[in-house]
Amino acid sequence: MDKKVYVFLADGFEEVEALTPVDVLRRADINVTTVSISNSLTVTGSHQISVLADALFTDLEFSDADMLVLPGGLPGTHHLNDHKELINLLLEFSAKGKLIGAICAAPLILGQQKLLENKNATCYPGFEDNLINADYTAQPVEVADNIITGQGVGAAMKFALQLVAMFKGDEFTNELAQKMVVS
Template structure:
C-alpha cells in the first residue's frame, strides 16, 4: 500500500489539507498526518486537527510521498522548522514524491529543491520561488515534485497525486464519484 505523510503547522489551510487527505484515502493510500508538536494543530480558520504523529517520528524510508498544505501562517511555520527542511531534502535525495500547494511551494524553494523545476503556487508567492520556472496551471508535475495553486485546486491536486501513485483509472473513478470537474483530468 502506498504511504503518504502530510505535515500540518498552526495556520494551515484546511481545504488544502483535508481535500488531499480525503482523495488519497478514497484511493486507499495510507495517509499519516504529522504535526510539528504534540497535540492539536489549529488551522487558519481555527479548525483543530489532531495529528496521527509528530514530525520527529517520520522516517523517510516508511513513506512514498511528503505533502505540504499551504495557508498562512502555516507555510511560514513549516519553512521556519529545520526538521521540515531536512525531511524535504531527504525525500528529494531519495527520489521520493513531494507535493506542495498554495504558499507551501516556497518552503520547497527555500529547501533548495526547486531550481530549474517547473512549478506553480498561489499567485502572490510566485516571486518567492527562486530559480523555479513558474506556470499558471492548476497542477504542475516536474520529476518527483507536484505543486498546485490553492484551496480551489486542492481536489485536482489530490487527484493528480492518485494518478501518479496509483494510476489514471483510479483517479478517474474517484473524480467521477466525487463529481469533480473535468478540469481535474
C-alpha cells in the first residue's frame, strides 16, 4: 500500500524545512501532497519564495494520510497554529498514533496541544518553553513514538531522512542518503 504524506504550507513558512522533506520523500517514492491552508494554491515563504501547493486544505479530507508534516518559519508556524481544522486533524492523528512531523518553530504547535508530554522533543532554540511537559533535548532530530521533531534549517535533511526511515527503514534510508551524497 502506498504511503501518503501531507505537508502543510502557510504564508511565512520556512522554505528549506518544507521543500527538503517533500523532495526527499518523493525520491523515496513516497506519495507527498503539499497543502495550502489558505484560499490560494500560491504560498509565499518567509524568504519571499512562492510555492504552488498541490491542493487546498478545504479540498481534502485526509482519511488516506499516513503522516502529517509541519514546517517551521515565522509567521508560518503561527498561521498553522491558528488553523482550527488543522489542529483538530493533528489531535485526531495523535489519538490514533499516526505519524506527525514538525520542525523548527512548528513543534510549538504540538507542545501547546500537549502532544509532546513526557516525550523527547526538539525545536528551534528559544521555542522550547512551548513544548509543554516535553523533555527538550536540543538534538537535531528526535523520534518519540509517533512524533518526529527537528531543530531547524540545518537539520532539514536529517529530519527528511528520518521521515523516510519511518516508512522504509534504516537500510533503505542510508542507501538513499548515500545516493544523495549526504554525509
